[in-house]
Amino acid sequence: MRRKGHDLIEPGLGSPLEVAISQRDRGTMAMVEQALARNDAVLAFQPIIRADGQGVAFWEGLIRILDETGRIIPARDFMGAVEDRDLGRQIDCAALLAGLRTLHQHPTLRLSINMSARSVGYPKWMKILKGFLKYRPDVVERLILEITESSAMQMPEIVAIFMEELQDKGVTFALDDFGAGYTAFRHLKQFCFDILKIDGQFSRGVHEDADNQVLSEALISLGRHFDMLVVAEAVETQAEAQWLTQAGVDCMQGYLFGAPSLRPPWAQTADPTARRA
Numbered sequence: 001m002r003r004k005g006h007d008l009i010e011p012g013l014g015s016p017l018e019v020a021i022s023q024r025d026r027g028t029m030a031m032v033e034q035a036l037a038r039n040d041a042v043l044a045f046q047p048i049i050r051a052d053g054q055g056v057a058f059w060e061g062l063i064r065i066l067d068e069t070g071r072i073i074p075a076r077d078f079m080g081a082v083e084d085r086d087l088g089r090q091i092d093c094a095a096l097l098a099g100l101r102t103l104h105q106h107p108t109l110r111l112s113i114n115m116s117a118r119s120v121g122y123p124k125w126m127k128i129l130k131g132f133l134k135y136r137p138d139v140v141e142r143l144i145l146e147i148t149e150s151s152a153m154q155m156p157e158i159v160a161i162f163m164e165e166l167q168d169k170g171v172t173f174a175l176d177d178f179g180a181g182y183t184a185f186r187h188l189k190q191f192c193f194d195i196l197k198i199d200g201q202f203s204r205g206v207h208e209d210a211d212n213q214v215l216s217e218a219l220i221s222l223g224r225h226f227d228m229l230v231v232a233e234a235v236e237t238q239a240e241a242q243w244l245t246q247a248g249v250d251c252m253q254g255y256l257f258g259a260p261s262l263r264p265p266w267a268q269t270a271d272p273t274a275r276r277a
Contacts, residue, residue, distance in 0.1 A: 028081040031073070032091070035065040041094035042066065043102065044074075044260035048112075048231055048253045051245045057229075058110035058144060060253065061102065062260050063095040072262070075114075083116065092119040093128060100132050103139045106266050112144035112174055112195075117151040120162045133169055141170035144195065148176045152191065160190050167192070177233070179219055188226060196223040200234020203254065207243040220248050 035041060043061035050057045065073045075091075082088040092115050099113035119125045132140050145166075152159050152175065163173050174195035175188075179202055198219050206212040216232070223230035232244045235254030244252060 028078050029085070029087055031067060032065060032078050032082055032087055035067065035073075036087075036090055036094060038066075040066040041091070041098065042262060043095065043098045043113075044072075044262050045111075045264040046253060046260040047258045047264075048251050049257045050251055051241075051249050057251045058112060059264065060112045060114075060146070060260075061095065061099045063091060063098075063114065064262070084118075088116060089119050089122045089125060092116055092122070093125050096125060097128050099143065100128065100136075100139055103142050104132075104136060107138075109266065110142045110144065112146050114146045114148075114176065117147055117154050117159050120155070120158055129166075137170065144172040144174050146174040146176040146197070149178050149180060149199075156190065160192075163191060163193075167194075174231075175228075179215065188222070193226075193228055195231060196226075196228040197231045197233050197253075198223075198249075200254070203232050203234050203240055203244065204236075205240070207237075207239040213243070213247075216244070217247055224248070 042064050044064050045059045045061055047056045048058050048060060049055070063075050065078065067073055079088070079091070082091060095113050096115065099111050103109055103111055115125075129140070147159065167173065172194045173191075174197055175191065175193040176197045177199045178196050180199040196219070198216065202212050202216045202219065204212070206216055220230050229250045230248070231251040231253055232249045233253050235241050235244065235252045235256050237256060241252055241256055
């Protein structure tokens with residue numbers, strides 16, 4: 001008698017789909033662990049452009065890992081599997097260290113680095129940051145730490161205290177992907193972020209999408225009210241950029257202005273080939 005598919009799964013292991021996802025996640029985690037062991041974690045840099053046409057306001061350093069063949073793996077392909085684990089904290093450590101070293105090497109650069117709220121208090125991550133705060137405070141003053149809205153809301157009180165302590169030392173904070181989650185306005189006031197990055201879903205077709213226009217205007221107004229620099233993410237067309245500029249954003253980020261690159265302008269050599277990620 002032919003057995004049904006679910007009968008082939010051992011008790012307690014879940015459905016075939018759950019098993020497949022679990023196996024995929026284990027493979028992803030193994031790949032990330034091996035990359036970190038080889039020190040194959042790098043940053044890809046994307047510019048954040050001033051809406052007034054005065055050039056680059058700052059750059060974002062986006063974590064990438066390289067597999068054993070040298071292929072670039074973007075964060076979206078592995079962060080979901082590692083975010084809730086210690087491996088996610090190790091990724092945050094690699095990103096922070098790479099960002100601070102880049103700032104040290106380039107004294108005129110201002111750079112944002114992503115972090116999870118789960119890394120607040122993580123010993124290794126804090127050791128890296130405190131080391132630079134003690135010995136190179138001039139470097140940390142040019143650091144922007146980006147925390148996504150969903151991550152910040154996991155532990156709002158702890159994040160708020162953490163931010164207040166570091167803002168006194170010159171660190172800037174950005175609320176990333178704003179509008180994608182469910183931030184209570186009372187927490188928005190409590191956090192006192194310096195920069196508000198509006199989630200890219202509101203930029204897409206905003207010049208002809210009435211719903212996105214209303215929502216973008218509301219989010220820009222919130223940023224203005226709390227005295228935050230407002231950045232529109234995922235801007236891909238000139239029409240979107242023009243509408244957002246007229247709506248009052250301070251800066252914009254997206255493929256219209258440049259894709260993330262492992263070799264940004266300050267790292268260019270005689271070889272014109274630049275890898276993008």
